[in-house]
Amino acid sequence: MKELMASVWAEGLKVRKSKMFIITVVFFAFIASMMGLLMFVAHHPELAGRSAALSAKTSILGNGDWASFLTLLIQVILALGPIGFGMVTSWVFGREYADRVAKDLLSLPVSRMTIVISKFVIILCWCILLTLTLFLCGLFVGVAIKIPGWSSTNVLNSFLIFINSSILTFLLCTPVAFLACISRGYLLPIGFAILTLILTNFVAIGLPNIMPYFPWAIPALYSGIAGNELPQAEAISYFILIVVSIAGFIGTAAWWRFADQI
């Protein structure tokens, strides 16, 4: 435990002092604000003027009430999560190689497994912070622009779906970490995170029947925002997601433990 605490502290310091940390928090807050702005425009269509694109976007907001806004926030975390969390994971693991500092962690009286676990702990904390930033900023903006139809029960239910979707998305970050390690940098893992998002959309449109078995589509199925036309997440879906997550973790830990660190 002493090892893990020291290692988490070290990882936390690296994150806190990085520009990446500030940038991601500000970006997630900005996106929440933009969603609020979109709701505001939905209530004041005259602001959209003759912008057809803006009108089209506001039209997806349904009734423009809190229920629609909370659904929108869940959609945002499902789209932004894989990219945002993927970037966070790529940075936490990839920067050790990009900055050529990995060797400083390899011959210390701390097991390499502890270092890998502490990195995932810090990624989880970072991802939860981003999730909360998005949700709380969304709530703040929603209250500020006086979205109608507030229901505490509805907000709480949406929050639970929101946070669980985030955790499911976080669990899928372990393969990203593995790719950051084997490629010793950021590009491949970030490319992979983007690819999974694209593939999820292709699967949803072209092969909806395999969505329950495609790990990266499962958070969307869990959230229920994909609609009733699509198949639902089953027990096997969560099993597949967890297997992929564990495989990514084992791959990352094995790479740190057994690969030549050149």
Place this chain on the structure above:
Amino acid sequence: MDNVIETNGLTKKFGRFKAVDSVSLTVKKGEIYGFLGLNGAGKTTTIRMLLGMIRPSSGYACINGQPVHAGNYALWNHVGYLVEIPYSYPDLSVRENLEIIRRLRFINDFHVVDQVMENLQIAQYQDRKAKNLSLGNAQRLGLAKAIMHNPDVLILDEPANGLDPAGIVEIRELLHSLAHDRGVAVFISSHILGEISRFATRLGIIHEGKLVQELNIEQLESLRKRRLLVNTNDNQNAQAILGEKGYTVNRVQNGLIELADKDAIAHPENINVLLVQGGCPPTLLRVDEEDLEDYFLRIIGRN
């Protein structure tokens, strides 16, 4: 247990390429072992195997009698190291970089960071981000991380890189004091024999992955080639005179005469007499000792 560092048949292959080929060496307590080789000779690969960063294809390494491998991490409590250019976390200050190592080495004494910064003269840069350090100060920071926990073993890869002449002398004195006063075993790689021979007690020369020579620093003096250089106004005639007397005479590039006979080197005055009697008085008589770098290049077959 006398040997602090020991390798036996240490070999690393990358595909069909043997980066390190059957290197067996030992370093004792209080010894400074200079590990010498050209760039790409296998120094860093050997060091990474000593530190458990690369798994040997065959052979093994031990530190303090314990086998080196990634799972034996308790071993690193007693080892300090610096591998290649000492990069640090660029967005963290000097103090923060050291604080990370202090925590990960479970050193409870907070003052150790201040002490090591003082020792390596980087206290004035403690709040400067590592990315803004000069190469020399980055090297000092790397050394501070290596010695902060008072290790029994120091494994250093080219620690003098980027240091100015004063810095090199400081580091040399620091390592000398650690080895002699505290009995630290120091394994230090370099590609400059002249520099490393000033403080190493033993040398190992690695070339194309093989340990081609191991010697004590005292042996180095006796193994270096010595020669007598002679110049006269008529070197062709002088060469004939000395040749007649049975000396092996060579002409070197700048036209000087070179004699490698032990007798000539020990008694240059005899050569002087011979040349004067032959009507060819010398304008130069100089016993020349082989340059350390020339010796190194000769050993690895590059000269």
